Amino acid sequence: MSPEDEDIELDVILSVLENPVRREILKRLSRETNYPLQLSKELNVSQQAIMKHLKVLEENDFVESTEEKSDKGGPPRKVYSPKRRYCIRIDIGPNTYQEEFYTYKKYDIVKKEFQESDVSYEKQIEIKGKVTGEMKDEVVAALPAFTDPDLEKIRIKLEEIVNETNYNVKINELKLLVQEIENNINTIETKRKRLLALKERTNQEINTLISHISMNQIEKDLLTLYIKTNTLDPNFLSEQLNVRKTIIEKTLDKLVNFIENKKD
Amino acid sequence: MSPEDEDIELDVILSVLENPVRREILKRLSRETNYPLQLSKELNVSQQAIMKHLKVLEENDFVESTEEKSDKGGPPRKVYSPKRRYCIRIDIGPNTYQEEFYTYKKYDIVKKEFQESDVSYEKQIEIKGKVTGEMKDEVVAALPAFTDPDLEKIRIKLEEIVNETNYNVKINELKLLVQEIENNINTIETKRKRLLALKERTNQEINTLISHISMNQIEKDLLTLYIKTNTLDPNFLSEQLNVRKTIIEKTLDKLVNFIENKKD
Numbered sequence: 121m122s123p124e125d126e127d128i129e130l131d132v133i134l135s136v137l138e139n140p141v142r143r144e145i146l147k148r149l150s151r152e153t154n155y156p157l158q159l160s161k162e163l164n165v166s167q168q169a170i171m172k173h174l175k176v177l178e179e180n181d182f183v184e185s186t187e188e189k190s191d192k193g194g195p196p197r198k199v200y201s202p203k204r205r206y207c208i209r210i211d212i213g214p215n216t217y218q219e220e221f222y223t224y225k226k227y228d229i230v231k232k233e234f235q236e237s238d239v240s241y242e243k244q245i246e247i248k249g250k251v252t253g254e255m256k257d258e259v260v261a262a263l264p265a266f267t268d269p270d271l272e273k274i275r276i277k278l279e280e281i282v283n284e285t286n287y288n289v290k291i292n293e294l295k296l297l298v299q300e301i302e303n304n305i306n307t308i309e310t311k312r313k314r315l316l317a318l319k320e321r322t323n324q325e326i327n328t329l330i331s332h333i334s335m336n337q338i339e340k341d342l343l344t345l346y347i348k349t350n351t352l353d354p355n356f357l358s359e360q361l362n363v364r365k366t367i368i369e370k371t372l373d374k375l376v377n378f379i380e381n382k383k384d
Numbered sequence: 385m386s387p388e389d390e391d392i393e394l395d396v397i398l399s400v401l402e403n404p405v406r407r408e409i410l411k412r413l414s415r416e417t418n419y420p421l422q423l424s425k426e427l428n429v430s431q432q433a434i435m436k437h438l439k440v441l442e443e444n445d446f447v448e449s450t451e452e453k454s455d456k457g458g459p460p461r462k463v464y465s466p467k468r469r470y471c472i473r474i475d476i477g478p479n480t481y482q483e484e485f486y487t488y489k490k491y492d493i494v495k496k497e498f499q500e501s502d503v504s505y506e507k508q509i510e511i512k513g514k515v516t517g518e519m520k521d522e523v524v525a526a527l528p529a530f531t532d533p534d535l536e537k538i539r540i541k542l543e544e545i546v547n548e549t550n551y552n553v554k555i556n557e558l559k560l561l562v563q564e565i566e567n568n569i570n571t572i573e574t575k576r577k578r579l580l581a582l583k584e585r586t587n588q589e590i591n592t593l594i595s596h597i598s599m600n601q602i603e604k605d606l607l608t609l610y611i612k613t614n615t616l617d618p619n620f621l622s623e624q625l626n627v628r629k630t631i632i633e634k635t636l637d638k639l640v641n642f643i644e645n646k647k648d
Contacts, residue, residue: 134402135399138395138402143481146476150477151479151591151604152604202476202477202478202481203478205475205477207474207475207476209473210472212410212468212471214465214466214469215415216414216469217407217410217413217414271575271578271579274579275582281586281589288644290593291611294611295610295611295614297586298583298586298590298611301579304579308576309484311532311535311572312572312576314535315535315572316471318535318538318565319569322561325542326558326562327415327416329551329554329555343555346559348562350559350563379551
């Protein structure tokens, strides 16, 4: 998927999620599959409107539907369930704009990580201990990170819970595990927020410095790209900025000369 | 801000960001303030369309405009700059739906953190060492986390860079710092992605367990809420689920009795 494709996808995803009823439908379906009639009752929205929203969600791969025989001998009815995984993240600040978006189907990321890894699939399973068949789908995806003690602790606990047959014990353990996962995610969120504050301040310093050094747009764009990618390759810079290579080279010479001799 | 207000805000934010030209405008403005005419040229979009988008962005507090005297004696022209910070995060999976959204103006979060902290503002500055006046705005906001060595290392480096007067050194240091911040954020993203995979699998276990235990919607909702919040307070559960307290109590009795005696 090229960066351009991703841009187009993000537009679509955001326009789908912008609608609060569609977000509410996704939340409900993440707890259990559902029929339009049920959703209509639970959300207090007309069945016609629900059908419209489900159509949008299905066309954009958020949900899928399967036909189910009616138990009262009526026509078969459609039951909806969530389909893909999306993580969307947008950070906006006076000196920061960053958007991230990834989507993957069940095994895709697993395969990709195994392909990129030096260690074979079997070897990874061996290293990390027995993984129950039922857990493979989602949990194996996280294997390469399990040198991290927080993650490994959660994985082991999850394996125990999957094998637990006493409902009472199982519910109690699930409660504790949910809390532990949430705590871990919150800790990470806090650290990320603080890194963003530091990034925002660093970007401010970069923008101020660049406005001191350079006068025109090409120079500014060139310096920004240089600082953020640390490359002076004229071919790369020319392609990224859509500016002729000869101009890039001339501008680079000028900037390098200026920076070498300039004191604040 | 009540949870309901936040819901409304997120709809608006997403509908603003859904438009790729508006996202591109925010990206440009995060690098430098800009005039509509400049933006129109850079983005190759008519000035009329740019004005429309800027109006939407301004009405929703993404940007603000200030009037600037024209240097050619013409009428004053408006210059636009980004205003608020937003972090938007939405995670969607077959068994997961979670949205997060926070927004804050410059000192708000700083104040809040200081208010919630046991340690006084002055004491925190003392503990963390001298903070330059210029840096206070953004960096002080991150102070309470600086027991974390990764963050503290970045803060110290940033202080040095702010005080650096040699442009050559400054650019080199900024390049390294940008890279270090990005690496830190990437590490965190990877861990978070894996926690989400574990959370998704845990939620699947919860949903399966609940569908084994309970038949009707109230029971299901009650069990889900109980596992995720770990509370049995009938008042809280009644309010959250919008179900009468007597029904909650009856259902709780039934569920507790069932769970205590049931084996898988």
